[in-house]
Amino acid sequence: DAGVTQSPTHLIKTRGQQVTLRCSPKSGHDTVSWYQQALGQGPQFIFQYYEEEERQRGNFPDRFSGHQFPNYSSELNVNALLLGDSALYLCASSFMTGGAGNEQFFGPGTRLTVL
């Protein structure tokens, strides 16, 4: 059973460009959350998708947008990249209902560097 997978592993972009990151949730999970983790910091919640809709959003500008597909996989898009967007982007999957405790399963992340 594959866990959460993310692609690409690493990405280098320049300021002003746009980027798309991809996430496949753990088998059976229907909810995907995205987090941004700057170096030496804790992950910060960007948004969460369930039933192909954004359900919750953190304190991130509209340059950050996302999508969830019928197979529960998800994309994170960031427009007009800034140097400060350089970070590890983590995807986490879970069940909307049921499941055990409060566990979210995280993928290995995509390391984005903006030059």
Place this chain on the structure above:
Amino acid sequence: GQSLEQPSEVTAVEGAIVQINCTYQTSGFYGLSWYQQHDGGAPTFLSYNALDGLEETGRFSSFLSRSDSYGYLLLQELQMKDSASYFCAVSSSSGNTGKLIFGQGTTLQVKP
């Protein structure tokens, strides 16, 4: 605002016991989770407390006091592989799909 406070670094020797504290101030609270993250790796779930008291899972235990907005992670019989960053995280909505608000993390270094 919302904030979680935890020590930035802790050092202990193999075989010892270490406690990592977490105090929180958030607008919504449903529970406190702990995650472990090795360098360059994915955060992995360790424990979750929704009610006051102690939860034990093998060498790891977690405690919560809702009235004190305080919790801790206790690691026993430390092993070298426990060297990692540990994050406390508050669930701001019910269930296991809620938004997680993470602390800054505590780097644990286990020495031989």
